[in-house]
Amino acid sequence: MTYETLIPVIRRLALEAGDKIMEIYNSNDFEVKAKSDESPVTAADEAADALISAGLRAAFPEILLVTEEQADSHTERGDTFLIVDPLDGTKEFIHRRGDFTVNIALVENGTPTRGVVYAPAKGRMFYTLADGQSVEETGALDKTDVGPVAPISVSGPDNGALMVVASKSHRDQATDDYINKYKVKDSKSAGSSLKFCLVATGEADLYPRVGRTMEWDTAAGHAVLQGAGGRVVRFDDHTPLTYGKQGYANPFFIAYAPGVELKEA
Missing domain, CATH: 3.40.190.80 (D-Maltodextrin-Binding Protein; domain 2)
Known part of the structure; x- marks a missing residue:
């Protein structure tokens, strides 16, 4: 696996998972269950997890995969791994507030080095390029054709505030x-x-x-x-x-x- 092969895959999988999440989000009703730690889980969490997991295992079978929805089965550990929250912000999803995301990242030697965050209800997508620079992609967010991307950068406090x-x-x-x-x-x-x-x-x-x-x-x-x-x-x-x-x-x-x-x- 290289960064050049990783980024297109995680970008596409985030968008595909976002489509599945929004399909359930826009339905009339969906079941909310409680996990063993009492946190909520929905069909959208499970469907997005299955989609992303299958895609990552097919593309990068040699890389350890950790996902929220399969956390109880994770016994293997390593310095390098892919880590996924297929629907981060389940409470926001349940209450239809829109502030939920698809998260996919690569961790190397204890540090997240590459990742994608996609907020499907808000139409915002952020990710790292192969060289490590973070960008926000705008436009249609097509799964195969990358739209316009703009580098993003932190700012400093305004007059200390x-x-x-x-x-x-x-x-x-x-x-x-x-x-x-x-x-x-x-x-x-x-x-x-x-x-x-x-x-x-x-x-x-x-x-x-x-x-x-x-x-x-x-x-x-x-x-x-x-x-x-x-x-x-x-x-x-x-x-x-x-x-x-x-x-x-x-x-x-x-x-x-x-x-x-x-x-x-």
Whole structure:
């Protein structure tokens, strides 16, 4: 596998999964079930997972694959792996708020190096090119013909005042207490890995997450942000957030533009 062969495949699979998700999203009704950890799952999660998993295993059979919907069966571990959240933001999907994404990423030596984040209800797609630069693709988002792409880049704080983005479904007092340590120009809420992408495009400067996430929730957004010049660090000691951890659970973290002077937790 090379980056040149990887990127077209994950881009196409994200778009195909997005079509399947929107087909179910736009139907009159869909069942919501609870997984073993009490988190919700729908037919859209399962259908997107099956589609992406089959595509990645066919294209890259030599690469370890980790997906949210098959997490209970993941016993093999490695330094290099593909990691997938087929429908990140299931709660946003269930409540028809649109802030959900398809996430596919490649992790190498503990770091997400390439990835795609597609928000089908919003028609926004972000991904890393083979050279690592992150772009947003606009236009028809055709599965075979790549449309116009524009490089994206983080911005710096405006006169020291930050635009902050936080979780739409999981914002709590601990998050607000941390945000209040900064001079804030404005704040917004967003679901799923779109929060990483808003920092990557300069639409936000800081995204603190004081709450539970898994590596498949964050890897693709992390890769996109990194390719746009941003950083993701642990909340407690500001060291880089790493991947391939036992159980694939993340510590609290902060995603930010490098011009932001981080405050202590």
